[in-house]
Every structure is written in C-alpha cells, then in structure tokens.
Amino acid sequence: MLFNSGSFFCFLLLVLPTYWLLPSNFLRKVLLVGASFVFYAWWDWRFLGLLSFVILSVFFGARFVLYERRKGNRRQALIYLWCCLGVELAVLGFFKYFNFFEANLVLALQGLGIHVATSSLLFQVLLPIGISFYTFHAITLAVDTFRGNVDREVSLLDVALYIAFFPQLVAGPIVRATVFLPQIEKKRTFDGEDLFVALQSIGFGFLYKVVFADAIAPFVDSVFKAPAQFSWIYLLAGGLGFYCQIYFDFNGYSLIAIGVSRLFGYRLPDNFNFPYCATSLTTFWHRWHISLSTWLRDYLYIPLGGNRGTLLRQLRNLMCTMLLGGLWHGASWNFVLWGGMHGAVLCAEKVIRIGQPRKEYREFGLSIGLVFGWLVTQIIVFLLWIPFRASNFQDTLNFIGNIFLLKSGSPGAEHLTGMIPWLLLVLPVVCDTFVVRSLRAWREKPALNPELAFAILVLAALCVALLAKTGLRPFIYFQF
Amino acid sequence: MMVPLVGCLLLVVLAAIRVPSGIGRTPRWYSLLVPLGLWLAIINLSMPLPKSYPDSPAPGLVLQAVQKLDPEVLAGIQYVIIVEGSSVTWNGFDGERVQRVLVEHGLPSLVVQLSFAGANHAERYEYLKEFVEALRPDQLDALRRVKLFLCREVELGYDKNPLNNFLRNGSTGRSLRYLDPPNVPMFFSWLALKYRPIDWIREHTLLSNLTGCVLFNLFHVGYVPRIESLTAPAKTEPFIPNLTQSPGFAPRGSLDSVHDSPLDKRFTSMFAENLAWQKKRDQDFRDVFRGLIKSEYFFAFPSWSKPNADYNIWKRRQPGNERFFDGDATGLVDELNSPSLWYDQLHLQQAGADLYSDEFGKYLVEQIQSKSL
Numbered sequence: 001m002l003f004n005s006g007s008f009f010c011f012l013l014l015v016l017p018t019y020w021l022l023p024s025n026f027l028r029k030v031l032l033v034g035a036s037f038v039f040y041a042w043w044d045w046r047f048l049g050l051l052s053f054v055i056l057s058v059f060f061g062a063r064f065v066l067y068e069r070r071k072g073n074r075r076q077a078l079i080y081l082w083c084c085l086g087v088e089l090a091v092l093g094f095f096k097y098f099n100f101f102e103a104n105l106v107l108a109l110q111g112l113g114i115h116v117a118t119s120s121l122l123f124q125v126l127l128p129i130g131i132s133f134y135t136f137h138a139i140t141l142a143v144d145t146f147r148g149n150v151d152r153e154v155s156l157l158d159v160a161l162y163i164a165f166f167p168q169l170v171a172g173p174i175v176r177a178t179v180f181l182p183q184i185e186k187k188r189t190f191d192g193e194d195l196f197v198a199l200q201s202i203g204f205g206f207l208y209k210v211v212f213a214d215a216i217a218p219f220v221d222s223v224f225k226a227p228a229q230f231s232w233i234y235l236l237a238g239g240l241g242f243y244c245q246i247y248f249d250f251n252g253y254s255l256i257a258i259g260v261s262r263l264f265g266y267r268l269p270d271n272f273n274f275p276y277c278a279t280s281l282t283t284f285w286h287r288w289h290i291s292l293s294t295w296l297r298d299y300l301y302i303p304l305g306g307n308r309g310t311l312l313r314q315l316r317n318l319m320c321t322m323l324l325g326g327l328w329h330g331a332s333w334n335f336v337l338w339g340g341m342h343g344a345v346l347c348a349e350k351v352i353r354i355g356q357p358r359k360e361y362r363e364f365g366l367s368i369g370l371v372f373g374w375l376v377t378q379i380i381v382f383l384l385w386i387p388f389r390a391s392n393f394q395d396t397l398n399f400i401g402n403i404f405l406l407k408s409g410s411p412g413a414e415h416l417t418g419m420i421p422w423l424l425l426v427l428p429v430v431c432d433t434f435v436v437r438s439l440r441a442w443r444e445k446p447a448l449n450p451e452l453a454f455a456i457l458v459l460a461a462l463c464v465a466l467l468a469k470t471g472l473r474p475f476i477y478f479q480f
Numbered sequence: 481m482m483v484p485l486v487g488c489l490l491l492v493v494l495a496a497i498r499v500p501s502g503i504g505r506t507p508r509w510y511s512l513l514v515p516l517g518l519w520l521a522i523i524n525l526s527m528p529l530p531k532s533y534p535d536s537p538a539p540g541l542v543l544q545a546v547q548k549l550d551p552e553v554l555a556g557i558q559y560v561i562i563v564e565g566s567s568v569t570w571n572g573f574d575g576e577r578v579q580r581v582l583v584e585h586g587l588p589s590l591v592v593q594l595s596f597a598g599a600n601h602a603e604r605y606e607y608l609k610e611f612v613e614a615l616r617p618d619q620l621d622a623l624r625r626v627k628l629f630l631c632r633e634v635e636l637g638y639d640k641n642p643l644n645n646f647l648r649n650g651s652t653g654r655s656l657r658y659l660d661p662p663n664v665p666m667f668f669s670w671l672a673l674k675y676r677p678i679d680w681i682r683e684h685t686l687l688s689n690l691t692g693c694v695l696f697n698l699f700h701v702g703y704v705p706r707i708e709s710l711t712a713p714a715k716t717e718p719f720i721p722n723l724t725q726s727p728g729f730a731p732r733g734s735l736d737s738v739h740d741s742p743l744d745k746r747f748t749s750m751f752a753e754n755l756a757w758q759k760k761r762d763q764d765f766r767d768v769f770r771g772l773i774k775s776e777y778f779f780a781f782p783s784w785s786k787p788n789a790d791y792n793i794w795k796r797r798q799p800g801n802e803r804f805f806d807g808d809a810t811g812l813v814d815e816l817n818s819p820s821l822w823y824d825q826l827h828l829q830q831a832g833a834d835l836y837s838d839e840f841g842k843y844l845v846e847q848i849q850s851k852s853l
Contacts, residue, residue, distance in 0.1 A: 006692055192503040203494050211487050215705060424484040431488040439495035447500040451511035456497050458515040462699060463490055466523070467483050470651075470702035 001042040003256045004210055011039065016263055025187035029161050032264070039166040040130070047128040050091065051164060057087045058138035059159040062145040066153060069146065077146055084142040092135040095128055100331030130170035132328055136295060137163045141177040143299055149178045158184055167260040171253050173271040173291035180266070188265025192450060199457050201259030207464050208252030214469035216241045216248075216425045224389055227399045232406045235399055242389045243382045244429045247276060250289070274437045276381075276429055279373040281345045284381060296325050315350065319343040334387045334396060341384050482704050523700050530610070530660050532706040533653035537596040538603075540716025542610045545592045547715070549615065554622040559589040561844065562611075562769075563718075564604050565633030567597035568781045571722050572828035573633075574837040581841025587848060593718035595633070600644040601761055602667050606658035608768045620772075627774040629844070632765065634780040634804070635826075636791040640754055642670045642761060643686065650689045651696070653706070659693045666764055673757035721830035722823035729824045731784045735817045738789045739782060747790045777847070779840060780806040782813050784825035805843045812839045 001008045015035045022028045041048050061084025068077035109115075141162065144150045154162075154177075162180050223230055223238025230238070254271035261268045271291050278284035285293045297306075304317040319340070326339015383400060390396040401407075439445070448456070530538070554560070559582065563575055575591035582589035594607040615623070638644050649655050659667075667690075675683060696702075766773060778801065780792040792806040807813055812835065816822070821832030828836060 190506070192506045193499060193501060195506060196499045196503070200494060200497070204491075207487060207490055207494065211483060211490075215483050424481060427484045428487050428491060431491055435488075436491050436495040439492065445496060445498060447498050450499050450503050450507045453497050453499045454507040454511040455515045456493065458512055459519065460490055460494055462515070462519045462523075463486065465699055465701045467486055467490075467704045468702045469705050470696075 001039055003253065003260070004206070007042070011035070012260065012263075019264055020190055025184075026157070028187070029157050029184060032166075033157060033160045033164060036161070036164040036166040036169060040164065040169060043129050043170075044126075050095070050128055050131075051134065054088065054091060054134055054138050055156075055160045055163050058084060058141050058163065059154070059156050061087070061142050062150070062154060062159070065142060065145045066151075069148065081142055081146045085139060088135045088138045088142070092131060095126075095131050097327075097331045133172050133174060134163050134169060136174050137177075139299065140174070140295070144177045150181065154181060165261070165266075167257040168268060171250075171257070172289075173254055173257065173268050174295050175268055175291065179269060183266050190265070194262050194265060196450070196453060196457070198259045198262035199454075199461075201255045201262065203259075203457060203460050203464065205252045205255030205257075205259060206461070206468075208248040208255065210252075210468040211464055212425060212428050213245050213248035213252060216245050217469075220245050220389075224391070224395075224399075227390070227395055227402070230402075231408050232403050235403050235407075239382060239386055239399070239403070240426060242385050244426055246385060246388070247272075247429065274433055276378060276433045277374070277437060278377055278381075279370050280349055280377055281342065281380060282349050284377060285342075285346070292325070292328075296321050300324060311351070315347045318347055318350065322346060329388070333393055334390060337393070337396070338384055338388045341387075345380055482708060486704070520698065523703075524661065524698070527700055527703060527707075529697055529700065529703070530657050532703055532710065533657040534710050534713055535653035536657035537599070537654065537716050538607055538610055538657055539713030541594050541596060541607055541718060542614050543713055544715040544718065545594055545611050546614045546619070548590065548592050549619045549622070551618050551622045553590065554619070554626060557588050557590045557626055559587055559848070560623060560626050560628045561589060561591045561631055562608075562628065563591060563593040563595065563631045563633075564608060564765075565595040566599045566604070566635060566638055567595075568635055568826055568828075569593070569595035569633045570597050570599075570718065570720055571823060572781055572833045572836050573779075573840070574719050574721070574833050576719075577834060577837035578841040578844070581838055582845060585845040585849075587845060595718045596716065597720075598645045598649065600638055600646065601642045601670075602646070602663070603654070603658045605666075605761075605765060605768070606660070606663065608765065609663075612768055612772075623772055628769065628772050629775050629777060630765070630769060630773050631777045631779055634778045634792070634795055634806075636751075636785075636788045639758060639791070640750075642667065642674065642757060643690070647686060647689060651693055656693055656697055659690070659697055661694065661698055664694050670757045670761055673760055674754065719833075721833050722827060723830060725820070725822065725829065726824040726827075729819065729822065731819050731822075731825065735782060735784060735813055738784055738786055739793070739813050741786070743790050743793060744786065747787050748794055751791055751794050776803065777844070778804045780804070781826070781828065781836065782807050782816055784822065788826065803847070805840055807836070807839055810839050810843070812836065815839075 001011060015031065019028055019031055022031060037048060037051070040051055061080060064080040065077045065084065068074075068080060141150065141154070141159065145154075158181060161184055162175075162177060165175075165180070168175055220238055220241040223234055224242070227235060227238070251272045258268045258270070269291055271289060273287040273290060275284055275288035278287055301317055301321040304320055305313055306317060307314055322339045322343030323336060324339070326335045326337070326342070329335045329338070386399050387393075387396040390399055530536075549560075561575075561578065561582075563569065563573060563578075565573065573593065573595065575593035579589055579591040582591075592611075594604070594611060596603075596607075599607070646655055680687060766776065778795070780795065783789050783792070793808075795801060796804050796806060796808060807816075815835050816828070816832055821829055821835070823829050
C-alpha cells in the first residue's frame with residue numbers, strides 16, 4: 001500500500017476518524033497496531049510472522065535487560081542485550097544479505113577453482129519490505145533500555161506500536177524509543193495546529209514525490225538502464241536527474257510519513273534539512289537522512305570509539321560506520337562503494353578539519369571558500385549517487401568514465417533541446433534549497449487566519465494533483 | 481515546462497503559510513469546501529479534458545472520419561453510411577468494400593467507419609459524439625442534404641455490459657477519455673438499468689474503479705503533464721484485417737450446425753435482462769445524430785460461439801428489429817463455413833471480411849431499393 005495510492009487514501013479515511021472517535025488511549029493503540037499489521041500485510045501477509053517475531057523478541061529482550069539492570073547486574077544485562085541484538089541482526093542478515101553473501105561465496109569458491117553453480121548452495125531468500133527499518137527500531141529499544149534511556153517496563157502493545165507504526169514502518173524515519181514511547185503514554189488530543197502542520201507536511205511530500213520525483217524518473221530510468229548507449233551529456237543529465245529524484249523521492253516519503261503521524265497526534269523527527277546546501281560532506285550528513293545518520297552515530301560510531309583515541313582510530317571508526325551504513329542500504333558492492341567513498345571523503349575532511357559545526361551558520365555568506373566548498377561537496381554527492389543508482393559495478397565505472405571522457409554517442413548533444421524539460425526539473429531543487437529554506441527560517445512571517453490557511457492548503461493540494469505524474473511509482477527507499 | 485515552474489510556485493506558497501501556534505481549534509467547514517467547489521467550477525470550465533488523452537483511439541478515428549466528409553466529395557453523394565463497432569467490425573467490416581458495392585449498384589455512397597478493438601458502448605458513444613462535434617458547419621449542412629444511415633454493431637459481449645473491457649484498461653487515457661464528466665450521468669443511467677440494487681455490491685470493483693476515474697477527471701489529476709506531452713493525433717484506421725489465424729482457434733463441427741441448433745433457453749433469459757439499458761443506450765446514440773439520421777441499421781457477425789450465434793438469432797427475432805443483418809436468408813453462413821476464413825471464433829480474417837462486407841453491401845442495396853430510401 002503506497003502512500004501515493006488510492007488504497008492508502010481509503011485506508012487512512014477509515015483509520016483516522018476511528019482513531020479520534022475511540023474513547024481510550026489503549027483502544028487507540030490497539031487500533032493503530034491492527035491497522036499497521038493490515039498495512040504491512042497489504043504487501044505480503046507471509047511476513048507478518050517475521051514482524052511479530054521481531055516485536056516479541058525485542059519485547060522479551062528489553063524486559064530481561066531492564067530486569068537485570070535494575071538489579072544492578074550489568075554483566076547479565078549486557079549478555080541479554082547481545083542475545084537480543086544477535087537475534088535482530090540475524091534476522092536482518094539472513095533476509096537482507098543471505099543472497100549477497102551466497103553469491104559472493106560462490107564467486108570466491110570459483111576463484112579457488114571449486115566450481116559451484118550460482119544460487120545452488122541453498123535457496124533464494126525474499127527481502128521483506130521495511131526490514132532494515134523495523135530491525136533498527138528493535139535494536140534502538142534494546143540498547144536504550146540497556147543504557148537506561150528507557151527506564152520503564154514497556155508493554156507488548158507499546159512495543160508493537162513502536163516497531164510497527166505504519167507511517168514509519170517501511171521506510172522510516174528511524175524514531176528513537178525515547179522520542180516515541182513518551183508520546184504514546186498519554187491520550188493525544190486533537191489540535192488545529194497539528195492538523196495544519198500535518199497537511200502542510202503531506203502537501204510538501206506529495207509535491208516532492210508525485211510532481212517532481214515521478215516526473216524526472218522515466219528519463220533517469222532510461223539513462224541508467226543502458227548507460228553505454230548514451231553520450232556524456234545525456235549521462236550527465238541522467239546523473240543530475242537522479243541527484244534531484246532521490247532527494248525529492250525520499251524527502252517526499254519522509255514528509256508524508258511525518259505528516260500522517262502528526263494526523264494521529266504523534267511527532268516524528270525531521271529526516272532532511274536542505275542537504276543540497278551543505279558546504280562539506282560532514283554537514284551533508286547532518287542534513288541528509290538525519291534519522292539514519294544520527295542512529296549510526298549513536299549506535300555504531302560512538303560505541304566503536306567515536307571521536308575518542310588517536311586520529312587513526314577515529315578514522316577507522318568513521319570508515320567502519322560509513323561502510324556498514326552503505327551496506328545497510330542494500331546487499332550490493334555498489335552500496336559498499338558508495339558508503340566507502342563517503343567515508344573516505346569524511347575522513348579527508350576530518351584530517352583537514354573542514355565541515356566543523358562552527359562554520360555551519362555562515363555557510364551562505366559571500367565567502368568564496370564556502371561557495372567553493374558547496375560546489376565541491378555537491379559534485380562529490382552527485383558523483384557518488386551514480387554507484388547508488390547504477391545496476392552494477394561495471395555500469396558505474398562506465399557511467400562515470402564516459403562523463404569524464406566526454407564520450408560521444410547516440411543520442412548526442414544535437415538532441416540537447418529534448419532534455420531541456422528534464423533539466424528544468426533541477427529548478428525545484430534550487431528553489432527548495434535556497435528559497436524554501438529561507439522562508440522556513442523566516443520566523444517573523446505573518447500567521448494567517450486558520451480558515452484562510454486551510455483554504456490555501458486545499459488549493460495547493462488540488463494544484464499538486466493537477467501537476468502530478470499519474471501512475472503509481474514506488475518510493476526508492478522501499479527497496480532498503 | 482509548466483510542471484517545474486508551477487511546482488516551484490507551490491513550494492514557495494506551502495513554505496510561506498503558517499498559522500498562529502496553539503490555535504487549538506479546527507477550521508470551519510467552508511475553508512475546505514469553498515476552494516474545492518471553486519476549483520471544480522473553474523478547472524472544468526477552463527481546461528478541455530478529453531484533449532489531454534491523446535493515447536485514446538478517439539482522436540485518430542475521428543480525424544480519419546472527418547477527413548472523409550469533404551464537402552466537394554459529398555456534393556455527388558446520395559447516401560452516407562456511418563458504421564460503429566468493436567473489434568469484430570474493426571477486423572471484419574471493410575467500409576471501402578461496402579461503399580464499392582453500393583456505388584456499383586448505382587447508389588453514390590460514402591461509408592464512414594468508427595470502429596476499434598476493445599471499444600465498449602461507452603467508448604463508441606464517445607467516438608460518435610466527438611465525430612459530430614468535430615464536423616464543420618458546411619459538413620453538417622452537407623450531411624443534412626444526403627441520406628444518413630447509422631449502422632451499429634451487435635455483439636453479445638458488449639451488449640451484456642456497457643463498460644465491457646473497462647477494468648482491463650481502466651485509468652488509461654482510453655477509458656478516462658470517455659469517462660468525461662458530461663458522459664457520466666448517462667453511463668450511470670445505463671448501469672442503473674442493467675444492475676439490480678443487489679448487483680451493485682457484487683460489482684464493487686467496477687464501481688470503485690469507475691468512481692476513481694470520474695474523480696480523476698473531475699479534479700483533473702495529472703492534467704498538466706499529459707497536456708504537456710500532447711502530440712497531434714495521427715489517423716487511426718477503422719478497419720484492420722486479420723492476416724493470420726489465432727493459434728488457439730480449433731472449431732468443432734460446422735458454422736451451420738452452430739447457427740441451426742435450437743436456442744438455449746438459459747441464454748435467452750439472460751439476453752432479455754439487458755433490454756432495458758440497451759433501449760436507453762440506443763436512444764442516446766440516436767440523440768448524437770439528432771435531425772441527421774434517415775435510418776438505423778444493426779449488423780452482427782456469424783459466430784462459432786453458441787451464445788453469440790444464439791444472441792444474433794434472438795436479436796433478429798425481437799419485434800421492431802427488421803433492420804438487422806446477420807447474414808440470415810443469404811448464403812453468408814455457408815460461405816463463412818470454412819475455419820480458414822476466421823481468426824478466432826468471433827473475428828474474421830481478410831477473406832472472411834471481404835465476403836461479409838460484400839453481403840452487407842448487397843443487403844443495404846436491397847434495403848434502399850425495396851424501401852425506396
């Protein structure tokens with residue numbers, strides 16, 4: 001059930017009024033858990049068992065950890081934590097990476113002269129949608145319980161709602177237990193401001209997804225499908241198209257998820273903060289997929305040692321985090337390359353000490369250094385999106401190589417006029433990064449009368465429908 | 481070009497509005513309904529929706545039909561035969577050949593065909609409506625001076641369900657084009673006459689899809705991207721003969737035996753259930769040509785399918801259906817008895833289409849001469 005489908009619209013029309021009409025918080029939570037299971041079953045009901053297993057395992061794991069921690073038995077709590085993490089990581093590893101490791105094992109064996117047919121070792125494993133996100137939620141709950149950030153016995157219903165809450169179930173944002181659990185403790189009250197912010201967020205999300213991302217997607221798909229056929233200028237335009245598409249697609253999804261949650265009275269954290277205005281890769285990661293980057297920082301980078309120890313040790317921690325972050329996106333060497341390259345540039349920035357937070361506040365001052373930093377950062381981000389999107393390693397090399405070698409081919413530069421409408425889709429990125437960002441930051445903007453503000457929202461929604469690219473196109477991050 | 485530019489404007493508008501924090505109350509109803517109503521009125525008055533569905537066969541078919549009605553050509557014409565139909569007509573009715581037969585018999589005629597594969601009655605109504613709307617005043621004057629016959633296909637599948645095939649191509653430009661809001665009340669009246677109240681529950685998929693498409697059109701969802709990629713329609717041929725046979729076609733017995741066997745009573749009661757909506761549909765089709773039609777004919781193709789053959793016989797025997805052609809009382813069924821003339825049990829191959837068209841031409845000649853039309 002995609003957010004941009006009629007079935008989700010009907011689903012929401014059914015669930016939302018029922019939720020607000022129910023008299024108790026307990027019934028509301030039961031409804032949301034039931035609705036979330038229906039939402040998940042819409043894709044493949046067979047994986048409901050897996051989702052339930054993850055919920056149950058973390059519920060019991062967190063309970064044991066809490067029990068031992070309260071007794072002051074930290075060592076025993078740590079053992080339970082590792083058991084719980086082992087279960088969650090085994091689930092993630094098996095369903096997400098089994099085929100990848102199997103294929104690479106076959107290749108390695110073949111390299112050693114042992115001939116094994118591909119995919120003949122065991123069996124092909126289907127990837128359950130959203131597994132990367134809900135296992136991360138489970139890990140968060142277990143670790144936060146161990147750390148004492150969650151210091152109460154969380155009921156099974158609350159755990160189920162935290163893990164399976166449908167707006168963030170399949171593609172995030174990754175919400176901390178410490179942020180979500182306090183919100184579901186009390187019955188939410190319906191508030192006009194919540195409704196306004198929710199509809200505004202959903203409006204932005206749909207504009208990003210069905211107007212901008214989906215409009216550019218056919219062009220991007222055609223270029224990435226057979227990059228060898230295209231001249232350098234088309235490859236450049238295709239890469240630029242994906243640079244725009246992924247931002248609008250994923251940010252659109254996140255905003256719809258945040259808006260839908262807000263309709264139920266729950267606040268999810270922001271996932272994007274104008275990443276394409278970043279002047280260094282360090283600040284880019286403070287602004288892109290914030291819920292993942294902060295999760296990786298708090299649950300991987302810092303436990304690995306973080307900024308403690310020698311510079312070499314810090315760089316090792318950073319590389320490990322980014323490589324695993326890349327692999328989290330998908331079981332493919334392309335994602336490892338993507339994560340590794342990001343890690344390498346972040347390490348370089350760490351060594352030469354750029355991208356430090358103190359510079360952040362003046363990044364759009366008229367400093368030539370910052371403009372240069374912005375340009376270089378965005379070129380790096382653009383180039384690194386190519387392995388992220390390309391089908392395989394060879395396509396990635398050809399794609400980037402042919403751009404730098406100014407490869408001629410068909411269709412060539414003479415067909416450039418045909419690309420102008422596609423290139424114009426870069427305009428919304430520019431508008432979003434510079435104008436919308438300024439407007440969002442404008443604290444003195446006049447507050448409208450609620451009726452007028454809602455009327456504008458309705459008209460904006462209708463305009464989005466008018467501009468929408470029709471036909472259902474799934475969100476890119478659903479594959480992760 | 482419009483998408484990024486208007487999209488940017490929307491981005492700015494969405495970012496620029498805010499409400500006072502802690503407003504606490506929800507807005508009054510009119511803040512949601514008034515803009516919705518205004519939108520519906522303005523958008524439907526200002527943006528011609530059907531033009532935005534160039535992937536429908538309608539524009540191409542209408543174009544070829546309108547181009548045929550050259551007033552200079554019409555000056556020497558006495559009869560204009562308008563033929564509408566679905567795939568059986570598209571594959572089996574050669575309008576040019578019918579025209580030749582009429583001319584050879586001293587009847588200066590012009591055959592204008594509007595048929596296409598998979599076209600249900602709702603779609604065929606749209607073809608005819610767009611065709612008449614596309615005619616210039618001089619063409620309409622010329623049509624008023626000649627004798628215009630409307631020849632309409634009869635086929636069981638489409639006569640059972642006015643929206644046959646809709647679910648197969650729902651939400652495509654093709655179905656969205658004929659689900660233009662002005663047509664919707666008429667289509668719902670057909671469905672209301674066809675289905676009993678209990679049937680509406682069983683047909684919930686059809687209804688929800690239909691409602692979705694109507695809302696889609698009503699609010700002009702996706703209008704701008706479609707209109708931006710609009711290309712001038714090319715002519716669509718209304719007759720495409722089949723040159724091969726379907727691999728799955730393996731008839732048993734002979735065409736004669738199918739047509740000569742007694743009517744199956746189970747079928748006839750089902751045929752009768754559809755008369756109410758068909759009557760309304762026929763009137764709606766006639767209304768498209770108000771003041772222009774001299775006479776109306778119905779034609780059906782012989783078939784290897786027993787229900788289809790029974791339907792033709794049953795239809796022929798209905799009172800008031802004397803202007804109905806299915807080859808009965810001619811040698812057509814004998815002539816088409818060879819499976820090699822057929823593509824499948826309903827659709828003819830080229831040689832079969834030639835035979836059928838010749839016989840239909842002769843039938844029209846006989847009708848015109850015997851009834852002094």
